[in-house]
Amino acid sequence: MTIRFGYGTNGLTDLRLDDALGLLADLGYDGVGLTLDHMHLDPLAPDLATRTRHVADRLGRLGLGVTIETGARYVLDPRRKHGPSLLDPDPEARAARTRLLLRAVDVAADLGAHAVHCFSGITPPETPPDTAWQRLTDALAPVLDAAARTGVPLAIEPEPGHLLATLSDFHHLRVLSGDPEPLGLTLDIGHCQCLEPAAPVDCVRAAAPWLRHVQIEDMRRGVHEHLPFGDGEIDFPPVLDALDALGDTGYRGLTVVELPRHSHAGPELARASIEFLRDRIPSKSSKRATPCR
Template sequence: MTLRFGYGTNGLTDLRLDDALALLADLGYDGVGLTLDHMHLDPLAPHLAERTRKVAKRLAELGLDVTVETGARYVLDPRRKHGPSLLGPDPQDRARRTDLLLRAVRVAADLGAQAVHCFSGIVPPSVDEPGTAWQRLAVSLTPVLEAADAAGVPLAVEPEPGHLLATLADFHHLRGLLGDPPALGLTLDIGHCQCLEPLPPQDCVRAAAPWLRHVQIEDMRRGVHDHLPFGEGEIDFPSVLAALDTSGYQGLTVVELPRHSHAGPHHATTSLPFLRRAADTPPATAPKRSAP
């Protein structure tokens, strides 16, 4: 297989960024999913371009590729998780989230990143008409997509359980609203597929392949949005990784364990051997799971 594995820094928040990057390089990872947050590369602190150049130099020294992720919980608001969103009632709040994504595009371009990840946000209680939320999302993302297109870095939107854009079908709805812009791609979280998609995760990979720009991976159970260490959920990883390998996907497959930072070095150490074993296991030897 030609798959390339990374680990997300949102699962290593107790480590300094340089220490996290050195750990991943020492363990043999191909890259990193870099979440822009206050404890690592703070997108709101002064001298962002200068700090980004230093990170780019370090990544090059360590031989690590990178994707830029924007799912930090409190980077914009210390009181509201993932707030403000692209869907809120206040235009200035929505503009703050758009500005964060524009900063992420600039960071990604300076790092030579493969993609910028984002998600839609949860529909506010004040929104009675779904069309209103979709319109806000489309308007908010338009300048980000224009910047991403100019920078040559795809914007990879992630279907997130509980959000407006929660499924692959929702991603295609957004594509239609925006007129299928070339910079718009997809982040596929394999656990989310297990959690709520009608198709098994390996079939989701095949269906998503033409738009796939970023992949996150962890274990998960059906109907429960809880990112689990490998082996603690229900996912057939040999089949998933085989589907990724044959799909033509060229990006990083990034381990996503944000709630396990307290044991981040341990999970980073054990996750890569698990994935490599699964990648070397023929799918036919794994238990077959029927579609839910």
């Protein structure tokens, strides 16, 4: 098996970070999707470098890989969910989001992370599409420079309702940005079920050349609600088979369970999730023909 499973700390917000990491290691996870937030490695609090070194030591002792996620709801603005975004009409507000991503790249480099995840944000009212795309490319340019400098790729996520909502939108950004090498993709399997025209398994295969991070959960068609496994409509064995095959193409990142609204049951869902996923990975031996005797 080449899939390396992780669990997102945004689904373990009732636990201290040290406790969450210990729980995931005990359950047999390979890594963690670490959301920089006020309760877990606050990117805006003092002594970030010292706290990052502590987390790096903890990850190393537990043998956990890490991807840095930047989807904290109120880390920049206590009144606006995910605000300000990279599309904000105010240039200084956009710059605040860019600075957060730059800090995330530095944290990721210090932790030896596989990638830094981000998303575009929702297009503000009365903003022409061309203006929104220009804001996005301009705001990401210094982040991509930092990603190139540190060797930590930026993995932008198509998010339902955002400017960059689909795989097609990701490729539009690639073209507008000049197809920079550090620009990669976060593929959320539930989002594929929610709104992509192709099936999730086909999305995995289509995304493979640009894939830098994977998120996974159950979901229903047309409804953007992250669900525990078995509560949605996704047929997981073929999806996991396709994810497993990514190892043959060079993907070494994590596949992170993403249940940000289930922290109240986080420890139990972390246990149930990894059991569900491992039970549904097709056996390698079942794919090979039985040798003649």
